[in-house]
Amino acid sequence: MLGRIIAEYPGKVRLVFKDFPLASHEGALPAAEAARCAGDLGRFWEYHDLLFVAQPSFARADLVGYASRLGLPVDRFTTCLDGGQHRQAVRADLAEGRAAGVRGTPTFFVNGERMVGARPFEAFRAAIEQALNGTAPREPKNP
Numbered sequence: 001m002l003g004r005i006i007a008e009y010p011g012k013v014r015l016v017f018k019d020f021p022l023a024s025h026e027g028a029l030p031a032a033e034a035a036r037c038a039g040d041l042g043r044f045w046e047y048h049d050l051l052f053v054a055q056p057s058f059a060r061a062d063l064v065g066y067a068s069r070l071g072l073p074v075d076r077f078t079t080c081l082d083g084g085q086h087r088q089a090v091r092a093d094l095a096e097g098r099a100a101g102v103r104g105t106p107t108f109f110v111n112g113e114r115m116v117g118a119r120p121f122e123a124f125r126a127a128i129e130q131a132l133n134g135t136a137p138r139e140p141k142n143p
């Protein structure tokens with residue numbers, strides 16, 4: 001659906017992805033780090049999507065296996081993952097989300113308005129149209 005939004009509003013919307021690994025989901029933090037490692041190798045979204053299909057298999061061997069399945073150079077991927085190269089960035093995203101009032105996933109912001117949970121395309125269209133029709137950008141509202 002995010003691709004559809006970008007396609008429908010070329011040059012008018014911007015997608016910014018932030019990690020928000022839930023503490024209640026064992027393996028979410030290393031999975032987020034693994035997706036960033038895949039991103040370093042040019043395959044973030046493919047890896048990200050594979051993680052959602054694979055839930056909850058996020059053991060290290062599974063994460064490496066997903067990289068292999070996507071044809072990523074496993075040695076470079078494991079060096080990144082095992083070295084914790086993205087740990088601080090993932091934690092920074094988590095802190096930023098908490099500060100913006102995020103409590104769970106998925107959470108989206110359209111022009112500062114929080115949209116929680118899976119929403120139909122039309123809900124996003126309405127929020128985007130409202131933003132494009134004069135609502136000034138603002139910081140996300142906290143509850």
